[in-house]
Amino acid sequence: MAADASAQRVAALAAGLLIVFLALALLSGWFSDYALELGGRVLLLMTLAEAWNLLAGYGGLVSLGTASFVGVGAYVLVGVMNRGAGLPLACLAAGLAAAALALLVSRAVFRLRGLYFTVGTLALSEALRLFMINFQPLGGATGLFLSPDVPGLRGLFLLALGLFAAATILMELATRSRFSILLRAVRDDEDAAAQIGVRPFRIKLLAFVFASVLMGLGGALQGLKLGAVEPYGMFGLQWTVNVLAIVIIGGQGLRLAALLGSVFVVTLGELLASYPALHLAITGLILIIVIRFAPQGLAGLTIRLARRLRRSTRA
Amino acid sequence: MDLQTVTDSLVSGVLLGGILALTALGLSIALGVMRLVNLAHGEILVGGAYLGLYLLRWTGLDPVLGLLLIGVLMAVLVYPLHGLLLAPLSGQGLEAPMMTMFGVSIILQNAFLLFFSADTRSIDRPYAATPVHIGSITVPQIYLIGFVISVIVIVLVHLLIARTRFGRELRASAADPGAAAANGVDVRRVHALTFALGAACAAMGGTLIGIAFSFSPTSGASYLLTGFAIVVLGGLGNIFATLVAGVALGLLQSLGGVVFGDGYRELAGLVLFLVVLAIRPQGLLSGRGS
Numbered sequence: 001m002a003a004d005a006s007a008q009r010v011a012a013l014a015a016g017l018l019i020v021f022l023a024l025a026l027l028s029g030w031f032s033d034y035a036l037e038l039g040g041r042v043l044l045l046m047t048l049a050e051a052w053n054l055l056a057g058y059g060g061l062v063s064l065g066t067a068s069f070v071g072v073g074a075y076v077l078v079g080v081m082n083r084g085a086g087l088p089l090a091c092l093a094a095g096l097a098a099a100a101l102a103l104l105v106s107r108a109v110f111r112l113r114g115l116y117f118t119v120g121t122l123a124l125s126e127a128l129r130l131f132m133i134n135f136q137p138l139g140g141a142t143g144l145f146l147s148p149d150v151p152g153l154r155g156l157f158l159l160a161l162g163l164f165a166a167a168t169i170l171m172e173l174a175t176r177s178r179f180s181i182l183l184r185a186v187r188d189d190e191d192a193a194a195q196i197g198v199r200p201f202r203i204k205l206l207a208f209v210f211a212s213v214l215m216g217l218g219g220a221l222q223g224l225k226l227g228a229v230e231p232y233g234m235f236g237l238q239w240t241v242n243v244l245a246i247v248i249i250g251g252q253g254l255r256l257a258a259l260l261g262s263v264f265v266v267t268l269g270e271l272l273a274s275y276p277a278l279h280l281a282i283t284g285l286i287l288i289i290v291i292r293f294a295p296q297g298l299a300g301l302t303i304r305l306a307r308r309l310r311r312s313t314r315a
Numbered sequence: 316m317d318l319q320t321v322t323d324s325l326v327s328g329v330l331l332g333g334i335l336a337l338t339a340l341g342l343s344i345a346l347g348v349m350r351l352v353n354l355a356h357g358e359i360l361v362g363g364a365y366l367g368l369y370l371l372r373w374t375g376l377d378p379v380l381g382l383l384l385i386g387v388l389m390a391v392l393v394y395p396l397h398g399l400l401l402a403p404l405s406g407q408g409l410e411a412p413m414m415t416m417f418g419v420s421i422i423l424q425n426a427f428l429l430f431f432s433a434d435t436r437s438i439d440r441p442y443a444a445t446p447v448h449i450g451s452i453t454v455p456q457i458y459l460i461g462f463v464i465s466v467i468v469i470v471l472v473h474l475l476i477a478r479t480r481f482g483r484e485l486r487a488s489a490a491d492p493g494a495a496a497a498n499g500v501d502v503r504r505v506h507a508l509t510f511a512l513g514a515a516c517a518a519m520g521g522t523l524i525g526i527a528f529s530f531s532p533t534s535g536a537s538y539l540l541t542g543f544a545i546v547v548l549g550g551l552g553n554i555f556a557t558l559v560a561g562v563a564l565g566l567l568q569s570l571g572g573v574v575f576g577d578g579y580r581e582l583a584g585l586v587l588f589l590v591v592l593a594i595r596p597q598g599l600l601s602g603r604g605s
Binding site for chain 1: 350352400403404407409410411413414415417418419420421422424425426428429536537540543544547576578579581582585586588589592593
């Protein structure tokens with residue numbers, strides 16, 4: 001009985017999400033350019049935040065290397081499209097490239113536990129950035145330009161929506177499956193999990209590759225939107241910082257936390273668009289305040305508020 | 316590329332490594348005693364450079380002569396941050412303090428940008444560029460001066476930790492905070508002082524780097540990673556291992572620059588870092604196994 005009820009719930013949730021996505025897609029024809037641009041940005045960041053949360057929240061792998069995969073995805077997309085391939089193939093290539101990078105470094109980074117893993121991923125993303133700045137065949141500091149035409153704002157919005165929709169649905173499946181239980185077991189006590197038959201490396205690798213592919217696709221979209229890629233923008237720390245800000249401010253969790261965090265970060269960015277240094281400084285300040293006073297983030301606050309309201313209406 | 320230039324380069328790397336070791340010492344102490352991954356380390360280092368710059372500009376005091384003062388200044392500036400930001404997080408695991416310091420690093424970077432502009436600066440001193448000749452080897456004077464000073468400070472810190480009461484409390488807090496507290500050690504105060512000491516080391520190293528090279532609001536990030544590379548190479552808990560690791564990294568950076576070109580210097584260091592992390596995360600020189 002319980003299995004039926006939960007299967008029903010999943011189906012209802014899936015249907016609900018699909019309806020929301022289709023509605024957004026249809027309505028986007030009437031959105032202003034500004035709304036499309038902002039919406040696209042929020043959706044892209046939400047995708048990255050969900051991917052990061054899968055790694056950190058469910059997997060206990062706090063990564064400061066988001067920029068590595070975003071950058072790889074972007075560069076591969078531009079490179080592949082410049083050789084004449086269409087968008088779908090380019091996206092596939094970008095995703096595969098990100099997965100390949102994840103596989104390549106997995107053996108090294110998974111030997112590291114906790115803090116060492118975090119610092120290791122930071123080193124990886126910095127190393128890639130430095131490498132790309134100096135490596136002339138891939139454009140060096142100037143980067144690469146996209147030869148084919150870039151789709152319009154609505155097209156980009158729909159792509160971002162599609163990516164987010166796919167990510168959300170896959171996340172839903174993942175978090176309701178046995179995989180998520182295994183992942184959390186590894187997070188909570190890797191050695192104990194190994195002793196009861198879980199294979200930590202494989203589980204971590206799956207989560208890592210999954211998250212990396214999403215980040216790579218996000219980067220590919222960004223590269224497509226900008227029509228050009230260069231190391232400071234695509235491998236720069238701002239990707240890591242923004243995702244971190246979203247997750248800390250939004251709270252750890254999927255969807256609601258990612259949504260609140262992304263909307264907050266994008267809004268703050270827009271409000272302080274003319275003062276980039278001030279914007280970042282305030283982001284840092286908010287990070288510190290949230291960690292100190294609201295560790296569950298905006299999502300946590302919202303849930304607490306909702307509970308309090310429910311209790312007061314019941315009483 | 317003749318042998319002379321290569322040798323000069325490698326020796327410069329060794330000397331520079333000593334300065335880097337001083338900055339890494341700050342990181343190592345914080346990590347070892349407080350389990351704090353101080354992601355604002357690079358910005359504290361750059362802050363030290365700015366302190367040296369403005370000390371020179373406003374008082375005419377040579378930053379090398381005033382190095383201890385700069386260290387103390389930074390320690391004083393940083394000490395209240397521990398009580399304000401880090402102490403309240405003490406029960407919450409390792410990520411919260413790390414992310415808090417990440418926030419601090421972002422704030423500092425942009426504060427530097429706002430107050431000092433994005434211009435690349437350098438502390439202009441006559442001994443920064445003038446060469447000194449040791450036998451047939453030629454290096455800028457500041458490298459040699461910086462190396463000597465760094466080693467002296469490192470030895471002083473070692474003596475502080477090994478011979479004084481504060482040092483005993485520090486070691487006790489690092490080994491077992493609960494037992495230390497039970498024995499009357501004010502662990503929270505020790506942590507705050509450790510944090511300040513770490514910042515002082517970073518700032519002093521930063522001033523030396525500011526004389527030897529240039530710096531800007533965003534140069535901190537690469538020194539953060541170099542610092543971590545040295546900490547991982549040398550392992551935690553052994554101050555002289557940190558010095559050796561610093562020298563090794565400096566040497567490797569120079570090697571990378573000589574073989575691949577100047578832009579690849581830091582990359583060489585980072586790649587080595589990743590390799591060591593992969594093979595032996597507890598450090599090449601530490602005695603403990605994983």
